[in-house]
Amino acid sequence: MTPAEILSRDLCEIAASIRDGSVSSRAVTEAVLGMMEARGRELGAVARLWPERAMAEAEACDRERAAGRLRGPLHGVPLVHKDMFYRAGELTECGSRLFAGFRPAVTATVLERLDAAGAIDAGRTHMVEVALGITGHNPWTGTPRNPWNRARLTGGSTSGGAASVAARLNFATLGSDTGGSIRVPAAFCNLVGIKPTYGRVSRAGCMPLSFTLDHIGPIARSAADCALLLRVIAGRDPRDPTTGDQPVPDYPAALGEDLRGQRILALVDGLGCAPEPIVLRRFAEARDVLRDLGAELREAAFPAGEPLNVLRRVIGMAEPAALHREHVLNRREAFNPHTLARMEPGFAIGAGVYARALAARGEMLARICRELLSDADLLVLPTAVSGAPPIVETDTGGDARFVALANRLTACVAPFNYLGLPAASVPMGFDEEGLPLGLQIVGRPFAEARVLRACHAFERATGHGRRVPPFSALAAA
């Protein structure tokens, strides 16, 4: 197989090919490292690669396979992750000058689980500074470019990760999502990304931003790929006491081709934002597809979209402010203005207000489940109000316009961080300029299997996710 042929395969396919010996881990790892070095750097997606480490692991995987031993379902598959997942002793800079030279002493639980499943950790991708930002802008590292249109943003904060997966340079990536940082880049780059239930995936050893709102999950080219990764990384972790004891389902086995019997509620109003007309048109088409797949579809307004965004913003400002207080006091100049603009109000929010926003979380979860999910299995709504905005015109340096853009881009996704409900974005088609749009699918707590099943059925019916962007490993250089 040529490097382009290798990289055209999705994660499940390449993992199966390595397992059955039709391609070596060495060849796959060389293809990923080579294309990430060349095209990934051109996109501004690559923070650093670990060729020596990755190739040594690949050769070890090939030797083990020849001896009849497989480490797990990801045996020999190289992956490059967002630059915020700690590996003991390895550089982890979190998109920030503040973390320059940082080498953690611990390894993230999610990486330990990927290691045990046989994955090869091949490097890190660029991200928004300390993961606080939805657009993808990062003046310090450079802003990654969207492979669908390199003048456009990727979305953030998993910016370089989404760009690398969309451009077929990387099979999948781990991301974090505090207010949409998995789902919005997935939508802007025509990928599938799932933010699991709060507590489904351990956050131990991941750079914290907001202990109440942070979620870890995969971004990949298909729901099946996300299912495979989630199966590996999910589950109780004594190092993260918020993780639940619920058993981890066999997500790949739960995927299906139709949605017969699924009760889906489409949130067509009350989002607290106005999606662009093309987004509403694609959303209407998506509802038709869901009906054709056999779902019982009803439409309703989102009863608490705006209040949920308010409550999330309070926590999403106060907790990063608490985490970074000493950084802001002593090294303020080291922050991008975009980051400070989103964090600074957190220093002026009173303790009582923060405590009320936290205390209301359980009550709001119970209310939304009672009002929306008692006679529906899933909710659907657009992931974002538009396709990816332009990089240059929207870089207004963290002023009020920038904050307003960020609030607009998080409006449809952030409520589910506050509620902690599982929410995925799946490709929903394209706007008039050929930019991808995303459909968001939300379930009850720990309903990731159902959410992924709906994503899988939708992507199989539409084929949107099979389209390859103009800039990719598959296109002539």
Place this chain on the structure above:
Amino acid sequence: MSEHAADRPDAAVPVSPEARRVARELTRLVDRVTRDLPFGAEPADYLVIRDRLAEPAPDPRR
């Protein structure tokens, strides 16, 4: 809500007038949306409610 309640809780950190305005506005909105919060509600309730509402795993035999 008193204006100065949200003015400078962390006085050591310099905060721009715009950030103070945002904080005041969010304070006003939180006051409104949590007006009916039951007495005694606390953050730890969230995990209990999450687990109570958890969807059972799909039956692998089906």
